């Protein structure tokens with residue numbers, strides 16, 4: 001155990017000390033003598049962000065439901081705490097036991113966004129654990145990683161011992177089972193990794209080698225170990241009603257980002273937006289039954305005392321039993337001051353009377369994600385949303401009394417012209433006009449339209465994985481133009497920092513050569529890069545320079561369809577052929593319909609589930 | 621249905637949780653316990669509860685108070701039992717009772733009683749006792765810096781004599797002592813334990829470690845609120 005008294009002496013000097021002490025309600029403390037595998041679930045961001053993540057709660061309780069496994073949590077200490085820890089030689093520790101990271105069998109990082117990578121290095125270093133896999137001996141923890149960014153694991157290949165690809169609820173217990181056996185037989189890391197790599201969905205980077213062409217593209221990938229697979233296939237959970245789900249969740253004492261019961265209605269998405277990685281890699285759609293969800297809501301409310309339920313999924317409005325579920329929840333909880341919110345609401349797919357009833361409990365603004373300002377552009381990205389489908393519901397919402405609207409857009413989408421960019425203004429203004437186009441006596445409230453634009457980042461496993469990202473200058477030009485053009489007091493415009501999006505693009509589609517850049521940037525002091533006030537672009541540029549890696553090569557380069565991509569060895573179910581055809585269709589602004597209306601042959605059915613996708617069957 | 625007043629503890633790691641977070645945590649505990657609380661009317665209904673003076677971060681307590689109005693007839697003993705079954709061991713209700721006092725808890729608090737444990741390698745009991753009696757009898761004046769309404773730092777002179785009712789130290793082990801203190805509290809201000817510790821640091825000797833436990837909140841007759 002770390003010196004707790006030493007910690008206690010210093011904690012009041014840091015911001016939000018409750019981040020670092022644990023003992024929340026429903027956290028799990030076990031007798032370490034009676035457990036054989038100790039797992040540190042590591043979230044490379046601050047406590048409040050990590051504790052808002054549903055996956056953490058699920059995996060934490062799932063691992064702890066295994067008798068001989070003890071899973072604890074560890075988050076990235078904020079800079080003030082890091083300073084305290086370094087100055088007083090307090091190593092990074094698990095929140096539950098206060099044992100230092102070194103004492104764990106596994107450190108499991110979840111990779112939610114590229115800009116948290118330097119925090120991983122920092123956390124290992126604060127735990128006194130060597131950064132590189134090859135420098136860690138048999139008696140040091142195994143560093144594993146999973147989550148959405150593990151679909152392109154290569155930038156972390158030197159650091160992480162093994163990656164889990166896809167949904168881990170079933171995979172993790174299998175992996176820990178193998179580990180336990182190996183531990184009993186006198187542990188040997190290499191032997192363990194060899195055994196693990198035979199599991200579906202496990203990737204051990206050291207068993208492979210990347211060979212490059214002269215132009216820096218990848219020539220081939222060599223498999224170095226006989227036990228390793230050529231292709232790593234992602235894991236999926238087939239039956240969402242049967243998969244492990246905790247009957248309680250940890251209740252943080254301090255305010256976290258999402259401080260409520262979060263119900264995951266389904267996984268996957270059928271819409272096929274061409275920019276969306278989640279929409280591709282989480283296919284196919286697998287829904288939970290509404291009764292399952294009502295039960296899960298009940299146990300979560302009972303175990304936490306929360307007064308808000310939020311229904312989340314990639315596109316919650318598409319849940320086939322949504323009216324049924326919301327009405328059930330409303331009937332059950334309306335009188336208990338429990339409110340229900342639907343964050344990723346699509347107005348085109350939800351009946352207004354339900355929305356109205358939801359709002360009786362707590363009224364919030366309306367959110368809309370047209371993503372692009374013109375119809376042509378929305379067709380390029382396959383948003384499948386017409387202007388009428390935006391304006392119609394907005395009009396209804398105004399009639400019902402709403403007056404705040406948030407609009408999300410992207411700039412820098414493939415094939416975008418200045419006219420498309422200006423479309424963001426046009427659409428925002430059209431929405432404004434709808435508000436005032438009513439008889440005076442019907443106009444209530446003070447209209448506020450907040451339009452924001454993020455900079456498009458091409459992601460692996462999307463039809464846009466081959467496309468070039470805009471340059472930082474192009475992004476600024478577009479954003480600044482909109483800022484100049486949008487002069488109406490009712491409409492405000494904001495945009496995301498292009499430099500951050502550029503770096504995100506580098507790491508999203510990066511290869512093995514980025515590991516050394518990462519280490520160099522961390523050595524220069526980069527951490528919490530996703531936090532805009534911490535982000536130091538110049539340090540990153542120095543790191544690229546020193547390691548002789550050209551970031552433009554990854555962000556700004558248009559790839560040939562035939563190029564070997566760093567993530568090609570991972571199979572997410574959706575076939576490359578499908579991605580190519582979607583990419584080609586995008587060039588002609590041709591749309592592909594939502595696959596609930598009929599399979600569009602993305603390939604996931606016969607590659608992963610062996611049969612037609614359930615949501616298509618349901619529609620027959 | 622009576623208003624219920626409760627004395628509760630806040631110990632261990634919960635000492636790092638702010639007043640606002642405690643408030644929310646207790647309200648959620650009421651939900652978990654399945655107790656029907658009364659809510660305010662209006663656009664954003666909130667549970668009808670009221671609390672005593674906020675406890676500074678870093679202080680443990682076995683004498684915190686809150687009042688709550690219920691929408692069901694629940695004897696205070698039952699309330700306490702139900703709450704304690706869903707609250708962590710670091711925060712438990714010690715006592716519950718019907719409350720017909722119309723004054724707020726804050727208005728009823730006149731004193732706060734503390735036990736402060738200190739550790740120092742050069743602990744000198746004589747120096748400590750001298751300083752403590754000076755603070756209590758003749759008074760020690762120190763400067764407190766505060767931000768005024770315009771967010772400018774202003775200095776305020778504080779005389780310990782005006783805020784301390786009782787102060788006594790006992791040796792409790794090698795290099796360790798225990799200080800018992802009763803501070804006068806009022807809505808216009810009081811002395812902070814931190815300030816007492818700082819005076820000891822500045823005027824007597826350096827402290828290596830300390831713990832602070834608030835024992836109770838007392839009314840104007842020096843009786844516990846509950």
Ligand code: SF4
Nearest residue numbers: 595599600602605613
């Ligand atoms: S296989 Fe067909 S139905 Fe299933 S996700 Fe792909 S396109 Fe949709």
